[in-house]
Amino acid sequence: MKNYSIGDMAKKYGVTVATLRYYDESGLLPFVKRNAQGQRIFTDDDLGYLEVIDCLKRSAIPLKAIRQFMAWCVAGDDTLPKRHAFMIEQEAALEAKIKVLQANLAFLRWKKWYYAHANEAGTEQIFFKPGTTQVDPKWRKKYLAEHSEV
Known part of the structure; x- marks a missing residue:
């Protein structure tokens, strides 16, 4: 079996040696000899x-959760149900984060379109309801109609 230095691992995973040392000191690497x-x-x-x-x-x-998961890994097969439940929980949390990020990305793309057209016109007033600085909702609808991925 091949042995690797901490430097080898740092390079392989794109982290610093200090990061791996911190992980070890934080209890994330209980398997390291x-x-x-x-x-x-x-x-x-x-x-x-x-x-x-x-x-x-x-x-x-969070590191605390990763530490617990790694302890379960090292503990062996008795912890398989806990590890499986952990992965289910983390999958759901990550999917929720992805939904939020997708919504944020969609909004940023709308604003990018908005500013591109405002720059072209030399003013953003083309988007405002008359006599206000409020964007008329028809413009967002127009954007969504043009950019729907149905």
């Missing part, structure tokens, strides 16, 4: 764990 000099040594078996940690971290899951 140390050599006689006290240096962290990673093995092929650890790659799967690091991939999971990387995914969970990029999904904005």
Whole structure:
């Protein structure tokens, strides 16, 4: 089985050595062994764990939750139901975040269209209800009709 240094792992996962040390000190890497000099040594078996940690971290899951999940992983098969429930919970949370991000992206695209047309006209007053600075809802409807992905 091949051994990897902390530097190898940092490079592979696009994080700093300091980040991996922090993860270890935070209890996210309970599987990591140390050599006689006290240096962290990673093995092929650890790659799967690091991939999971990387995914969970990029999904904005708190370190405390990742720490608990990793403890369950190391504990073995008795924790499979907990790990499965955790993944179901995290999937639902990530899907909710994605929905919010998609709505935000849709709004930003509408505003991009709005400002492109306002720039073209030299004024945004073309969008306002007469005598106000309120955007007439007909323009959002027009945009949505032109950009619906049905």
